[in-house]
Amino acid sequence: MGLVEELVRARADYERGDWAAALTSWRDVHPDALGADDLMRLGTAYWLSGRYDDFVEVFQRAFQIRSEAGEAPGAARAAGLLAIASLFAGRLAVAGGWEARLERVLDELGQDVAERGYHAVVQMLRHVAAADGPAALASTATIVEYGRRFRDPDLIAMGLCGQGRLTLYTGRVPEGLALFDEAMVGIATGRSRRSSPAPCTAP
Numbered sequence: 001m002g003l004v005e006e007l008v009r010a011r012a013d014y015e016r017g018d019w020a021a022a023l024t025s026w027r028d029v030h031p032d033a034l035g036a037d038d039l040m041r042l043g044t045a046y047w048l049s050g051r052y053d054d055f056v057e058v059f060q061r062a063f064q065i066r067s068e069a070g071e072a073p074g075a076a077r078a079a080g081l082l083a084i085a086s087l088f089a090g091r092l093a094v095a096g097g098w099e100a101r102l103e104r105v106l107d108e109l110g111q112d113v114a115e116r117g118y119h120a121v122v123q124m125l126r127h128v129a130a131a132d133g134p135a136a137l138a139s140t141a142t143i144v145e146y147g148r149r150f151r152d153p154d155l156i157a158m159g160l161c162g163q164g165r166l167t168l169y170t171g172r173v174p175e176g177l178a179l180f181d182e183a184m185v186g187i188a189t190g191r192s193r194r195s196s197p198a199p200c201t202a203p
Contacts, residue, residue, distance in 0.1 A: 003029065003033055006025060006026075006028050006029045007029060007033075007038065009025045010022050010025035010026045010029065010038070010041075010042075011038070011041065013025050014041050014044075014045060019045040019048050019049045020049065022041070022042075022045045023042075023045050023046070023049060026038075026042050026045075031061075035065070036062045036065040036066050036069075036071075036074060036078075039058050039059070039061055039062040039065070040058075040059065040062045040077075040078065040081075042058050043055045043058035043059040043062065046058060047085055052085070052089045052091075055085060056082065056085075056086070056094070059078050059081060059082050059085075060082070062074075062078045063075055063078035063079055063082065063101075066078055067105075072105055072108065072109040073109065073113050073114070073115050075105050076102055076105040076106055076109065076113070076115035076118070077114075077115050077118060079098050079099075079101045079102040079105060080098075080102045080115060080118030080119060080121070080122065081118065082094075082095075082098040083095045083096075083098035083099040083102055083122045084118065084121050084122060084125065086098060087122065087125045087126075087129075088125075095122075099119075099122050102115075102118070102119055102122070103119065106119060113150070114146055114147075114149075114150035114152045114155065116146060117142070117143050117145075117146025117147055117150070117152065117155040117159075118155070120139050120142040120143045120146065121139075121143055121155075121158055121159075121162075123139045124136050124139035124140055124143065124162055127139055128166075133166060133169065133170070136162070136166055137163065137166045137167075139162075140159045140160075140162040140163040140166060141159070141163070142159075143155055143158055143159030143162065144156055144159035144160060144163065145159075146159075147159055156183070157183045160179050160180070160182050160183035161179075161180065161183045163176075163179045164176045164177070164178075164179035164180040164183065165180075167179060
């Protein structure tokens with residue numbers, strides 16, 4: 001099977017949500033043949049398969065490619081997702097390093113882009129770790145706002161799931177469950193691009 005056919009098969013497996021099949025398909029493709037988009041798909045499949053170290057290796061390469069190509073928004077997205085996934089994995093020092101890179105790229109970019117919503121996800125997780133519920137809830141509103149304004153379904157899912165859990169913690173069960181339902185409808189209908197390590201992972 002040629003390179004094009006292998007890539008097509010891997011992407012199709014990925015879009016179906018068959019992470020194991022996608023990883024098997026990508027295994028037949030030389031890593032140097034993968035662009036940043038495919039690397040981020042591959043990294044996401046690794047993360048959703050519980051392979052954090054492989055995820056980090058692949059996303060670091062995607063960040064490097066984006067940075068060298070001068071694609072600041074793409075580099076910021078990769079850095080943001082590395083920070084988010086590292087926080088979930090309990091790798092706080094690694095998360096801090098990627099958060100700093102994310103902030104640097106966004107500062108240099110100087111534009112209001114969807115990737116600032118991923119920075120808000122990092123901030124939400126930081127607030128949750130500090131047991132600052134009100135600040136965390138405010139961050140979820142920012143995440144959802146960026147997701148809707150830039151039509152980024154992954155941000156919307158992460159923001160709504162975060163809002164749902166934090167609302168449940170305050171005892172507002174029906175409202176919290178409704179937010180979860182709204183997030184899951186977006187994922188189930190395919191609006192989530194599956195481009196983030198954990199589109200509906202919440203604190």
